[in-house]
Amino acid sequence: MKQPILIQFGEAVRTLRKAQGLSQEQLSFKANLHRTYIGMIERAEKNITLINMEKIANALNVGIIELLKKY
Amino acid sequence: MKQPILIQFGEAVRTLRKAQGLSQEQLSFKANLHRTYIGMIERAEKNITLINMEKIANALNVGIIELLKKY
DNA sequence: GTGTGACTTCTAGTCCGTT
DNA sequence: CAACGGACTAGAAGTCACA
Secondary structure, three states: OOOHHHHHHHHHHHHHHHHOOOOHHHHHHHHOOOHHHHHHHHOOOOOOEHHHHHHHHHHOOOOHHHHHOOO | OOOHHHHHHHHHHHHHHHHOOOOHHHHHHHHOOOHHHHHHHHOOOOOOEHHHHHHHHHHOOOOHHHHHOOO
8 A cells, every 4th residue: 555646645744744843643633533544644554535635634724736736 | 425525526527527428337447446436436425535536537537636626 | 327225345544552 | 753553443445236
């Protein structure tokens, strides 16, 4: 489970999260997802669903598109 | 399971599919997914994962972003 | 050609902890 | 604070028969 698109998404999340000075824990709280799950997404270990992509994007105050830009 | 973003995605798939004169059957073949599954996505009955979004986008010769444009 | 319900298998996603 | 592990539950993936 390390498909390029998942890596792209995970890296975008990590980059934006750090740029906003948030910990995985804080982001997981804002997104209503579990702490460990955010880590798995950033490491491209899980094939995320559309609704959770949206939750994370919202928590980061960006559109989903921002998280897939480079791809 | 009828969240707006899923509806947006499903409608975009249906619109693009029809614009290219494809049946659900033909698209499912190109995307390597089951016929009925494509229908469920178009009807927003499934919370699709990122990898399957990519498969469908590829089969339609567009980027994933095109399928989330309006959103 | 498409929609629907029912179904099984597999993985997304949670929760506990330890490094 | 983040990575990683095992065990678990919810829900997506994937298929089918029939309308």
